Amino acid sequence: MRYHNKPYDQLKVGDSAELRRICTEDDFFVFASNSGNHNPLHLANEDGDGDTVNEAIAPAMFVGALISAVLGNILPGAGTLYKSQSFEFVDRAHAGDELLARVTVAQKCDNREVVMDTEVIRPDDDAVIVTGTAVVIAPEKELSFSDIEVPGLVVQRHRHFDALLDRSRPLPPIPTAVVAPEEPNSLGGALLAAKETIIDPILVGDPDKIQAAAREIDLRLGNAEIVPVRDHFDAAGVAVDLVVEGRAQALMKGHLHTDDLLRAALRKEHGLRAGRRFTHVFVMDVPGQPHPLLVTDAAINIEPDLETKIDITQNAIDLAISIGIQSPKAGILSAVETVNPAIRSSIDAALLSKMAERGQIRGGLVDGPLAMDNAVSLAAARTKGIVSEVAGRADILVVPNLDAGNMLAKQLTYIAHAEGAGVVLGAKVPIILNSRADDDKARLASCAVAALHAARMAERI
Template sequence: MNVQENRVFGEVAIGDSAEVVRICTEDDFYVFATASGNHNPMHLAGLDGDGDGTVEAVAPAMWVASLVSAVIGNILPGAGALYRAQSLRFLARAHAGDELVARVRVTEKRPPDGLVMATEVVRKSDGATILSGEAEVQAPARKMRFDDLEIPGLLIERHRHFDAIIARAEPLPPLPTAVVAPEEPNSLGGALLGARHTIIAPILVGDPTRIAAAADALGASLDGIEIVAAPDHAAAARLAVDLVAQGRAAALMKGHLHTDVLLKAALRKENGLRAGRRFTHVFVMDVPGVAHPLLVTDAAINIAPDLRTKMDIVQNAIDLARSIGIDEPKVGVLSAVETVNPDIPSSLDAALLSKMAERGQITGGIVDGPLAMDNAVDIAAARTKGILGPVAGRAEVLVVPNIDAGNMLAKQLTHISHAEGAGVVMGALVPIILNSRADDDKARLASCAVAALHDARLRGRLAE
């Protein structure tokens, strides 16, 4: 229990002191930027605010100063205190990751309620003084005690997992990608964004007039980008698959056409992209507040998968998770319950998939099920129900019973939890980048990066 008890004027003596210790983080600086309106890039992670070629993430000076107010408002003299004046002198800079100590010391009492305090913030690692100054404070008039003050929590909507995935993909050779019917600004813009980040090398397949019009709407140049003319979407899909068969493309990317038109061409028997498994869709979700990427499958292709199809769904998801850097993916197979119930088919399938993984029929990850959603992703919920093991509460891959559940889960994460989702079709000879018309730039770029990382892992394994 966090108890706060203040000190009125008569309880404070000259020489009294207090301090707080705080590690400053990049998220603190984003909160400060939002609250203050100060968007100086010197203080924001990943940005070079002064053009010297180095990203800074310098702690905002007034954020550092606010640590002094935390000591005054929480400890000395505590609740009820009000500022009258504060002088500040900044002697050094703090950066994200620094552990800072904010201190106050009473130097003078001015009846009936005034306190004068020396204030400072120092860096704990080397003792460097970040700021010094003097505060004049009105002491509380009444003695008060507070137990467990509830402050609304804040969730920083940063998509750091996608940032990391994109950063891993950018040094790779650009992935030659046949982009099918990029005939409106969103789909063309996603392909061009992937090209600007050197993640893909797009080949645009579709109506050249419409593609040019989309580029004009974006104010973008198509110089140096190959365009393969196609009279309609079905022809564009076939031509794109032909580019893969010819070895000119190593991935497909959905543009402004129906998914079934693209998949029909990919699934054709001659020169198609079948690789021995069912095509399955995987969302790689970057959910704010979740410590790792969360994969959801299948939410877009297989409507009511049987057990054999679910084997491919699980194996494809494990393969993709490993490609984006999860060495041994923890797979939670979801159902409405966490115990096997013969009346709930999804619980039976989940138990069988778990046993198949134990027997080596599914490889590369740890599979457990049935798990309900809460005990798949929340350790406390899992422990409350007595569910132990490495997956319960820690699932990195969520396998849903059917397309209804998958689609609802992915959209709930996107629109309620503010997640971003990268979509990729697995089970084909090459990754198929499957974006939604509602996806923003970060989601489209992340989809390209996920495909590029998977292709790189496959090529590395084949070369061994």
């Protein structure tokens, strides 16, 4: 994109220009860091006025600074210098609002001074946020330049997982059968979740290996129950028995193959089938995103057919509700945002969308096909002319197959610095499925997600 300024001699009274911007919570953290204004009213994880609500109100000068972007980039543009600016703040903007900043030439004065009427509005409801007057020194010469590359900023905080942990702590610890926690990561994650009162672990596995793992990480098992089983497949079967008997309300994968755990859970007699297919959901806390992103299915169903995708979508919607998303928006991903008979995923996406309209998928909004960009970016959706409550706002990303889901989740983790909590749904109880590479925060979050979902399934919350 190229910018062309408008020097003083070319300016006319009535000339106008505008820019749009969507405010994010991270914008306000960056503003707080740069300005030194740490007023908690503007920070999403703080209650700034004692009303128990975290407001995330846009800082007034952040909103005002949007006007300077129009002045410096477009009208008059490059070479413009401020002389003065008045503001009257009429309303407040919040994280998630789209704002439009507009400037209009009101008067030309001597010495290249120009008086500009300025305002910022919220286009969604035409609310005026701020009005004012700017006096600037307009550029003398005509200039043209490409968009200047400014280093991007990523606020690396995992606030969504912090919120999940806060929601899960008041619940009674969920009795959880932990299968083969025989190495430091899997045992440490279970014990940490127990310390946070999220789960009450029942350790099923080889007692000698469990004790050795505890010594290696210098943790005490305390009163944790150990059910001695040396074979991994047998340990998975015993853990499932604990659920069937009502002693456990969740399963947690330790140091064993996922197939061994799921084979036991899927056994025909005394298994954990509950009428839907088992499906996997990653709950991703992506820095810079205003809400968690659920990615499904990235671990179990390799090439799901339409019937399986129905369960994948419904399970994800149910989980999204459990973790506090009131009306989940599920974007069904494909390579394109239009139905192409040659691309099966686009046809499946359209069918899932129509099925949701007819009540065959319940509890959330479903739309597709959507390409990745217009599923998560309002700007991309608008560019493509997509009118949808889901496009650009998706909470859930339903991928075409396991390859796509696994790649997407790992790209978010290793490139976008996301943390991921993993659970399997469709069983009688949630199954916590951690990766060996997961850190403590991801393991804790997986336990919190499972606890919240189990509590809602039991109608405790």
